[in-house]
Amino acid sequence: MKEDSAQDFITEEYLLNMGPQHPATHGVLRLVLRMDGENILDLVPDLGYLHRGFEKIAENRTYKQFLPFTDRLDYLAGMFNNHVYCLAVEKLLKITVPPRAEYIRVLVSELNRIASHLVWFGPFAMDLGAITPFLYAFREREMIIDLLESVSGQRLTYSYFRIGGVAQDLPDDFIVQAKAFCEYFKPKVDEYDTLLSKNIIFIKRTKNIGVLPKELAIDYGCSGPVLRGSGVAYDVRKNEPYSVYKDLSFDIPVGTIGDSLDRYNVRIEEMRQSVRIIEQVLEKLPGGEIMAAVPKVVKPAPGEAYARIEAPRGDFGFFIVSDGSDKPYRLKIRAPSFSNLSVLPELVKGLKISDVLAVFGSIDIVLGDVDR
């Protein structure tokens, strides 16, 4: 009709809401994207949809009562939540946990780490269009979950640790089964490599996408695989060993430039390292008690304690202030996902909309952990 339509065509920026109900946000998170066509100008994560107020709940529960609530923070890594809470309270009470209990804690935690990384691996591949790895990852995860269920009685909300030890000893055939699982799992990681890590389409979609420089990662307080992907070899298990990690040998995989592929590779390698830890623990597992002597009513002396561990998503800490009563006066949770998510806007600027999923998936957050 008219020839001058190209000049008259008015373009403007627009806002795009990704989520809260979006299959790729893995929980309830809203990403508000300011877009220019397909290019991202800015991103604002809008969180809080899963806020349950655990820090406030803690002030109204006794120390023993609060333990089951911690399962629900990072619900893919319940054992870690239990662990860091127990460590903090044990610090307040000045209890030493028997060695067998510590070894069992590390054993189930590392199993849980693999399970948690598998839940990241599968959906990450699926977000990028590869459906098969998801099914394989969940098949292996199912075996770990079965193992952990036979120990604790639940599949995700374990509540297995107790202040001063663990709730029950390992079931009789657990060691045999865990060994069998390790043997089964080792070749599977190589299989994932064939399926995904070496796939050219996958590499094209993740390499040099969402580059996180070292300094920026440190500035934002990133931790875990996100920080290590950027080339910083920082792992609480090595830098500030808790539990029995100093008796175990394992490597800290690091990336080089901090793109999505580096973060991916770090996690894949971490699964291999976790298997290594599990095998050592199964070898070394000492006998003896599984619970320290803990008073019936936990009433720490007034004071404060901070405990931190290396959870699958990073540096996970609990800060507890005691006023001498049987309930915490104040409890603060330092959630790794929260800091890791906050760096997302920096990473996606200038990328295309389809890259958001590659970057977002490689950061691996759990909304239960972000919102608490």
Add this chain to the structure above:
Amino acid sequence: MILKFAATIYNGVMSLPQGMMVTLKYFLKKPVTMQYPDQKWVMPARYRGVVSLIFDKNTGKHRCIACKNCVKICPNYSLAIETAVGEDKKWFPKTFTLELGQCMFCGLCVEICPTKALEMNKEYELATYTREELTRSLLP
């Protein structure tokens, strides 16, 4: 330019069969999926299902002495007991209810019971049609 583009696509397509080989290997093996409603799970011995009182098979009696320790430890306040004194001057629970919708299956109540009167059974299909059905009485 176009050649390079074509080469990229060619390389991408060629990397697919590698993955396909892995899939094919499993294609020839037995399926791992369980046909759920037809087949049922066997729950592990420690599975934490619904909190219930243990009744002796022979006498049909439970061991609860209405000490209310379980009520006090419950983090979600899901248990409630009305106590009464029997003819033998012993306490017993007149009513004992569990708010299933509130329970988080932590097992603290079972652990603390001094007479080991509670257990967690192996039930796992717990959805109900009405909210009222979620309130369960542990007594018959």
